[in-house]
Amino acid sequence: MYSILVFILLFIVWIVFSGKFDWFHLTLGIFSASFVTYFSSDLYFTDRTIGLLERLGQLYRFCRYLFWLLYQILLANLHVLRLALWRKGLKDVVPTIIRIKTRLQSNYARYVLANSITLTPGTVTLRIEEDILFVHAISRKAAASLDGEMERRIADIFERAKR
Amino acid sequence: MILNIACLALLTIGVVIFFGAVIGVLRFPDFYSRMHAAGISDTMSTISLLTAFALFQLHDLSWPNLLVVGKIFFIVAFISLTGPTSTHALMHAGYQRRNRPPVRKQEPDEDMT
Numbered sequence: 001m002y003s004i005l006v007f008i009l010l011f012i013v014w015i016v017f018s019g020k021f022d023w024f025h026l027t028l029g030i031f032s033a034s035f036v037t038y039f040s041s042d043l044y045f046t047d048r049t050i051g052l053l054e055r056l057g058q059l060y061r062f063c064r065y066l067f068w069l070l071y072q073i074l075l076a077n078l079h080v081l082r083l084a085l086w087r088k089g090l091k092d093v094v095p096t097i098i099r100i101k102t103r104l105q106s107n108y109a110r111y112v113l114a115n116s117i118t119l120t121p122g123t124v125t126l127r128i129e130e131d132i133l134f135v136h137a138i139s140r141k142a143a144a145s146l147d148g149e150m151e152r153r154i155a156d157i158f159e160r161a162k163r
Numbered sequence: 164m165i166l167n168i169a170c171l172a173l174l175t176i177g178v179v180i181f182f183g184a185v186i187g188v189l190r191f192p193d194f195y196s197r198m199h200a201a202g203i204s205d206t207m208s209t210i211s212l213l214t215a216f217a218l219f220q221l222h223d224l225s226w227p228n229l230l231v232v233g234k235i236f237f238i239v240a241f242i243s244l245t246g247p248t249s250t251h252a253l254m255h256a257g258y259q260r261r262n263r264p265p266v267r268k269q270e271p272d273e274d275m276t
Contacts, residue, residue, distance in 0.1 A: 016230055074207065077180060077206070077207040080203050081180065081187075083187070084183045084184070084200055093192060095195050095196050115247050115248075121199060122199055124198065126254055134258075138199040
């Protein structure tokens with residue numbers, strides 16, 4: 001079931017990258033997509049116990065999360081730009097490292113959280129030790145933005161069923 | 164016409180953010196905060212520049228042009244995955260060597276436990 005999904009995704013990537021719709025290239029795409037699926041389809045979705053419908057729900061919630069994240073990135077960008085360009089901004093640069101204990105269980109959810117924190121300007125994840133994240137923040141305001149809202153949303157995407 | 168204006172606006176935003184990133188890299192006091200300034204050019208400015216390119220492709224709608232738009236969004240996805248990784252690698256290397264900034268523990272919220 002999942003290998004068919006992997007095949008379809010790979011074939012879509014083939015079509016987007018090749019950009020040709022004649023039969024020759026399409027059959028080449030089918031061949032190579034099925035070849036890659038045969039070799040490495042078990043690499044893509046490691047947790048196969050989740051049903052396809054739940055996957056679709058995750059995808060939908062993940063897209064909604066992406067829009068929220070884009071908005072947060074915009075806000076944080078304006079903050080760091082103000083620090084960089086305004087004359088008074090330099091006073092507010094107070095670099096600190098913050099320890100955050102996360103309740104996310106799976107490695108993938110933790111990875112998404114760390115990547116989102118790093119994508120938001122002003123905060124960078126230094127390291128993850130089990131369930132503790134070391135986050136470097138550039139200013140008080142950037143540190144204050146790590147209030148667990150992001151973690152709550154990620155938990156809502158990936159670990160809704162487990163609660 | 165509207166497309167052109169939107170493209171120009173997005174390009175201007177991207178260039179201004181890149182400019183701010185350069186100024187930030189020059190002005191900020193230590194290594195870590197400079198990395199933050201470099202990080203803002205990773206995200207918002209590349210996203211807005213590439214979105215401007217994608218919008219410019221939409222002048223004449225045809226399948227190959229739509230595929231080019233798809234490729235541009237693949238680039239956006241790759242950048243938003245690899246940019247944080249490289250930033251994290253640099254800062255982690257710096258953290259392991261020396262010059263550690265002070266650690267402050269943040270009390271977690273009540274509902275986070």
